Amino acid sequence: MNWNLVRKTISDRWRGTAIYAGALAAYVLMLTAMFPSFQKMTGVKEMLENYPESMSRFFGVESIDITSFNNFMAMELLGLMFVIIVGAFVFSFARYMVAGELRDGTLELLLAQPIQRWKMLTSKGAVLLAGIVGIVLATVLSVFAFGAAFGIDVSHAGFLAYAPVAIALFVAIAGYSILFSTALYRPRWVVMASVGVTLGFYMMNFAATSSQSLEKLGYFTIFHYYNPLKVLDSGSVPVGDVLVLLGIGAACFAASIYFFQRKDIAS
């Protein structure tokens, strides 16, 4: 790790990270404020129960039951929105790690210094990881704080068990996003590839949960190992799922280092 580069990366990225965390906290505030009213709306509940099953699966929940806070949060936040928002943070960070600096020419300035390429990547990667952890924990703490403020019975064990699963999911997403950043020459292509792969995984998982014949397809998507409602309800960390996601992230990151060590730096 190169601490000089870590300090600079933190200096460059902390504002953006704080904005994402703040936006999510505001969204949690809105949802926790809404929940008590939603709980009382039996009419809405009956309407949502009539929606097709595929719709609940698309939002990453078994059923659209808004009387349960866990189900409500899984549906309104953790199933899709949280993935989109934190995913955007990861894509934005990863695209600049290599491809963005290559485009701006500053990669040449950086690699003219006595720093190994793998150290450069791990230093920036460490800051990205810290950002992911920070945003996830800030969101969980927001749920606790605002839940208490609105008198909601929040499952602390459930949300604490959810945190490592979310972190592992975004480590996997970060892994292949960084890989695209080292392999591709344009930041725009990095974002397109990262978004495309993530969306592809999401749709594959949706297809796998919708059709029995496509069930096995689910094993090949990262979202098979991300089931927020199950974790919230059980209150225990699915260690196997976390390890698979972390393994995907680590393997992609190792591949990034391999490619970056051999990459021609020519803007």
Place this chain on the structure above:
Amino acid sequence: MDKKVIITESLTKHYGKVVGVEKLALEVFEGELFGYLGPNGAGKTTTLRLLMGMLRPDGGTATVLGLDAWKDSVAVNAEVGYLPGDAPLYESMTGEGHIRFIAGFNDHGEKEGLRLAERLGLELDRKVSGFSRGMKQKLALILALMKKPPLLLMDEPTSGLDPLVQQTVYEILNEYREDGSTVLFSSHNLPEVEKICDRVGVIREGHLAGTERIEDLRNKRLRNVEIIFSGGVPEDLGELPGVTDLERAGNRVQLKLKGEIDPLIKMVARYKVADFSVSHASLEDVFLEFYGRGKGGDGS
């Protein structure tokens, strides 16, 4: 000045079908100021990037300060000050921030960086996004020079600088050379190279056309000759050995002459001459004459 700090042997780099450099055999000696000349697209920047380990060679080797430029690039970078083309900088960082950041990689250089900034008249408290092109070039120069390395590799170091600052840069480079550092800089500005360099290497279309000491280049004795005849004009002037670029307008003849002047004088003496003037060709003319204009050359 016998120790070689840069040695390339058959160094080759292609970009797909395009030749970056091919079978480049370049040597730079310790303590010299070496000008690396060539038109745009000739391979100057590719050579510098290969020496800095930014590009992986397709063939051959590059040795810098006794180290392999690709495999030992980190060790090479610790000893080399590098100025990339187009002065890449972080737009949201101040000048001082850049100096502290680069000094952080080398554990020294901050004081020297601040001293150079004062000498070049650069204000460091502004963000780079507010810098002019010249200011960016000054800062990029400072970042390359501040650790006082034994070797400086610079891609067009005076690009975008006004003449007064250019002069300061030449003084600084001379001071570094007097302290024992070696300097290689690329340029397509021949007068600049003529002013400060000991030797010049010329690259065209990825190939090294030749290397010469500046003194030897001047001594190639290329002359510009203008003759005004009173009467007839000799028809066979162009057949004299060494005569090139012959132009005739009435009784006025202009030509370039390589080598000995005596045969021309003896021929011209047989005719009635109104005026005869000779001047030594500029280094630029010498360069073009001996190394050709080539494809994509800009004549400098």
